[in-house]
Amino acid sequence: MGLIILAIFSYRNTRTILNTNNLTEQDFIYEEIKSFIELELVALSIIEEPMEQQMHNYSETLIEDYFKNTQNIENLDLLQIRDELEMDNELFDLYVINRDGIVVNTTFKEDLYINFFSFGYAHKNYLLDIFANKKFDSPRFFFEHKTKRYKKYCYQPTNDGKYIIEIGLYSAQADKIYNYTITHLGEIPQKKPNLTSVDIFFYADKPYPLNLKREFIPAHIPLIDDLLHGKMITIGHAENGSGHINYTYFFLKDLNPKIFSGTIIRISNDPASQEHFIRKEKLKISLVLLFSLLLVFFLIYNRAKAIVFPIYDLIDKTKIIANGNYRERVNEDGHNEIATLSKNFNKMVNNIEERNNEIEEQSEFLYQVNRKLNEAYKLLDHQKNLLENKQDDLTASLNYAHRIQESLLPAPEEFTELFPESFVYILPRDIVSGDFYWYSKINNQIVVVASDCTGHGVPGAFMSMIGMTILHHLVNYEYITDPALILSRLDIEINDLLVYKNHHEQRFEGMDASVCTIDLDTNEMKFASAQRPIMLLRDGKAITFKGSIYPIGEYYDNIQKIFSNTTIPLLENDSVYMFSDGYTSQFNETGEKKFNFGRFRQLLTDINRRPLKEQPVIIQRTFEAWKGNSEQIDDILIVGFKYNKLKHKKTYSAKDLLED
Known part of the structure; x- marks a missing residue:
């Protein structure tokens, strides 16, 4: 009777251990897939x-x-x-x-x-x-x-x-991530014999499979409502030609749902192998029991102690092992059926212990990975906050400097009063610009200046304010309208302001500039420049005028800078373009080519037939298409105006008013 009870107990305990192991394995698979999906996201x-x-x-x-x-x-x-x-x-x-x-x-x-x-x-x-x-x-x-x-x-x-x-x-x-995901999901069943597949479905108002070969079973659609409320559901399903399959479903909620609210995970488990093992153990126990009963029948007295004690030991150790202490083992002494059962039981416990150790090691590994990821996230978030605070302070300062610089720049609307068909296109690389334009009308002469200061951003903006201040004094107070003389005086004034202790030390602070003076009485334009050309568009043809090779402000030991005038007769509807080198120096998205002067010349030729007010839009669109996602490398300035023989109101400079 005791052997019968022992056999029944061993069978039930074996089944309980297998079920417990399946649940533990199922939880581990769930956590593994959950971590994998989170890492994938x-x-x-x-x-x-x-x-x-x-x-x-x-x-x-x-x-x-x-x-x-x-x-x-x-x-x-x-x-x-x-x-x-x-x-x-x-x-x-x-x-x-x-x-x-x-x-x-x-x-x-x-x-x-x-x-x-x-x-x-x-x-x-x-x-x-x-x-x-x-x-x-x-x-x-x-x-x-x-x-x-x-x-x-x-x-x-x-x-x-x-x-x-x-x-x-x-x-x-993303293709690599998808291929890796499909491969990884396919490898999981290979490592776990009871599993047949692991499938992922994106869920909106119906499940969409990640792997097209694995469709969601229509009969399981009613389960989705419970899954969305956090339940884990296991259900059996008869497959055509492949026996009975158990399906376990989990739902992972999307933290930022838009179209999809989350992900459904389906684990397919074939209980046939487990049932086969249990039947095998049942048969083994039955055989042992039958043989033992025969031995008990003939040798009950002599073998009573040898049988009862091992059974008691087996029962005690089974309870200990069932409580999770997998280090305990059943005594294997002897050569009878109980000893054989004990050895087989110990082998089973060894397998369970090894599997349990693997699960604990993998759980610890995942815990350490998750902890390190959390630490990295916190560090990145802290550094992000520091950078954002510094960026906010820097942007506020630059915006304030931009407002100061804008207040000094002449208004484009007033320039339109002098030249009704004109535009000013200025695009700083940073918030403030080192490129600036300036103009003034003295009697019937209009002075227009386009300048490219050394550097960009704040240093360039400082130089631009210095240049505008000096030009205002030279033209509006000293009544100088000659372009070459303006450049010479501008060079002297900047060199005096930026004086170095060592006068023989080469200095690179300064600017490139072009100056045009339009005489409305003679219909002529005088032009002089410091390293900046201008372009005249006449009858659809572009004519380039170059100036001096010397810049404004840079110090050259024992070299006298010479700036000379070029007189250009103006015809009706002549278009004049003055510009810095920012547009032509811009690299394309690959960083292999610059826009260069030839493309710029062709661009102005192509758009010259369009009204000047529409040209900045085309210039901007062309620039964005060329630049793509690459960074803008320099400030950009383009001033364009069309000459028409119109009557201009006479304006007075400060010098005129003082003389009157």
Whole structure:
């Protein structure tokens, strides 16, 4: 009777241990997959950040420059627009979505006329929110089933609210993450014999599989409601031709839900191998029990002690082991059936202990990784706050300096009164600029100056204020309008201001400048410059005038700087362009080429037929297309005006007023 009880107890205890091990293994798999998915999301978010800024820039350009008028938007050639914006046609796709959620124009022809509202309520409500909020938005990476690749999307409504412009962008790094994810999920069942598969589904209002070969079982759809409330559900399901499979479902909530609210994890477990092991153990125990009963029948007296004591020991050690102390072992002395059972039981306990140790080691490893990640996140957040505070202080100071510099610059509106067809295009590299323009009208002579000071930012801004102050005194108080004399006096004044203790030491602080004086009586323009050319556009042809090779302010030992005038007769509708070297020095996005003077000359020739008020827009658009995502390297100044033989009001300088 005792042997029967022992066999039943051993069988039940074996089954309990196996079930406990399955639950422990299941929890470990859940934590492993959860950590893996969280790391995957962190990796994808790192990739997304620069992509989102690039897509935002392209989206703004499309909305403001190409789709400002949406009357013919459904028939526009999006392939040509993509090429004009120099978007990589292997990575970027453009979509135009109407208010019914239908793709009415796209570069990805497989999606043409597809209805996004049919993807489900979550997708539909998200697009309707884009229309309602009238703002740019970009959710996390979405798996595109047609190409089997991760794809980053952004959405922004047109200004009239009739369409949404969608940009799709692939990423080679995201492809690697996806391939690694699929490979890793496929390797997990290989390490754990009871498992058949581990699957991931993105959930909006229905599950979307990450692996197209693994569909969500329709009969399990009703379980989703409980999963969303944090429950873990295990359910059996009969597979065609493959027996009975147990499915365990978990739900990971997305911390920043937009289209998808989270991720469903499905672990498929085949109980057949476990049941086979239990049946084998049951048969083994039954055989041992039968043989033992026969021995007891014949040798009950002589072998009573040899049987009862090992059974008691086995029962005691089984209880200890069942409570989690896997270091205990059953006594294996003897050569009877109980000893054999004890050895097999000890082998089973050894396997359980090894598996338990592996789980503890992996849990400790994951804990240490998580702790180090938290420390790194805290350090990065602290450094980010420090940099933001310093950036705010620096920006405030530069903004204040910008307001001071703006107050000294002449107003472009007053320049338009002198030349009705004119523009001033100034684009600082930083908030304040080292490039400046200046003008003044003395009797019937107009003096126009375009200058490029040494450096940019704050040092350049200081030099520009010095230059404007000296020019104001020379022209408006000393009544000097001769360009060569203005440059000579400007060079002397700056050298006197920036005097060095060692007069023979070479100095590089100063500026390049071009000066034009237009005589309204003679219809002539005198031009002189310090290292800066000007360009005259006449009858569609560009004529370049160069000046002196010497700059203003730089010290040259034993060299006398000479600035000379060039007299240019002006004809009706002649266009004059004065500029710094910032535009021509700009590198393209790859950093391999500069815009250079030849491209700049061709640009001015091409836009000269357009009204001057429209030319700055074309200049800006051309600059952004050339620069791409690269940094602006210098301040930019371009002054353009068209000469017309108009009557100008006579203005008086300070010197005129004093003489009167």
